[in-house]
Amino acid sequence: MNKVYDIKEVLPTPRWVKLIPPIAVAVVVILLLISGFYTVDSGEEAVVLRFGKHVETVTTSGLKWKLPLVDRVEKVKVSEVKRLEFGFRTVKEGADAQYRDVPAEALMLTGDENLINVETIVQYRIVDIEKFLFEVTRGEDALRVAAEATIRRVIANHPMDAALTEDKLSIQQEIKDDLQKIIDGYNLGITITAVQLQDVFPPAEVNDAFKDVASAREDRASFINQAETYANEIIPRARGNAAEAINKAMAYKEQRIAQAHGDVALFNSMLAEYRQGKGVTRTRLYLEMMEDILPGIQIYIVDEDGSTVKWLPLQGGGSN
Known part of the structure; x- marks a missing residue:
């Protein structure tokens, strides 16, 4: 076995x-x-x-x-600056970037009851990771809702012209400050670094009318610039002419004062001579006056009885 x-x-x-x-x-x-x-x-x-x-x-x-x-x-990347887009979305980044419009987000009502399209970028950074992850569920979604509400409210407090041209910078700052206060109240742990009104434009239905208004504004600005340029040219010239006229007037004033002083001195000297010999002084003054009144004429001086003629050399060049 x-x-x-x-x-x-x-x-x-x-x-x-x-x-x-x-x-x-x-x-x-x-x-x-x-x-x-x-x-x-x-x-x-x-x-x-x-x-x-x-x-x-x-x-x-x-x-x-x-x-x-x-x-x-x-x-969580706390050093990265992130962004939210309102009114559009970036489809492709880079040199050949592509975008997609979101009309429902862009269309807003202004303070003067006009419709306007506002495309906005909100940039933010996470500064407190605990608040961002645990205080609010889906913190980025909460930020988007708060940001859109703030943008619409601020735009509704300003007229259309302010949003289009005049007060863009102040509106951006107002949105940034108001949004920061709101998210601080939510304890999101986020800081808003910038708000940019990327593009502000009227609806297509009234775009032509807005172009006419914009063209009129440009013409107005051009006329103002031309006027300021002319003023900058003419005002210095006028000031120069005024200064020249003032200088001439001051020179004439000094000349007249000097002449008046000379006349006074001459009169005083003549007065002293007159007091010493009134007849002789009167005769000399008379002869000098006649010489000025009758230039180039032979003058004969005869005494009172007419018997004696005296030839006086009253003129140059041998005239008597």
Whole structure:
């Protein structure tokens, strides 16, 4: 009768086979430990959730570790400036960028009850990861709703002309400030970095009329610029002419004053001579006056009785 042998009795089990279970357990443990490592990049922050509960916030970059199978990590780029688009969507970025209009978001009512299309960009950054993830469900959705409501309210408080041209910058700042107050009240952990009215334009149905108005505004601005240019040219010239006239008047004034002083001095000297010899002085003054009145004429002087004629050299060139 054939004897049946157990293979284990015939071939003894190698010693290394007994090491397989503990090695396998060790490998699994090592893999689990390795799976607990994660990295936080520069500009990122992370929160660690243990069974869904927040247990840690990581604000520094580098290699970190969490409990495998128990902990879950959510990362947020806190240094990245994100943007929300209203009235349009960017389909393709780059040099050949493409956009898609969203008329329902763009159409708004102004303070003077005109319809206008407003395409807006809101830029924001996450500054408090805990508030952003845990205070409000879907924080970015809450921000979008608050931003659209704020844009519509601010536009409704301003006339159409202000939104089109005059007060764009102040409207952007007003939207930014009001929106920041709202999201601070919601504890979203977000800061608004910029609000830009990307494009503001009237509806297509009244676009031609608005173009005429815009053209009239441009003409008005052109006329104002021309007038200012002319004023800048003519005013300095007029001021120069005025200064020249004033200088001439001052010179004439000084001349007349000097002449008056000279006349006074002459009169005083003549008065002194007159007091010394009234007859002689009167005769000399008379002869000088006659010489001025009758230039180039021979003048004869005769005494009172007419008997004696005296020839006086009253003129140059030998005239008597």
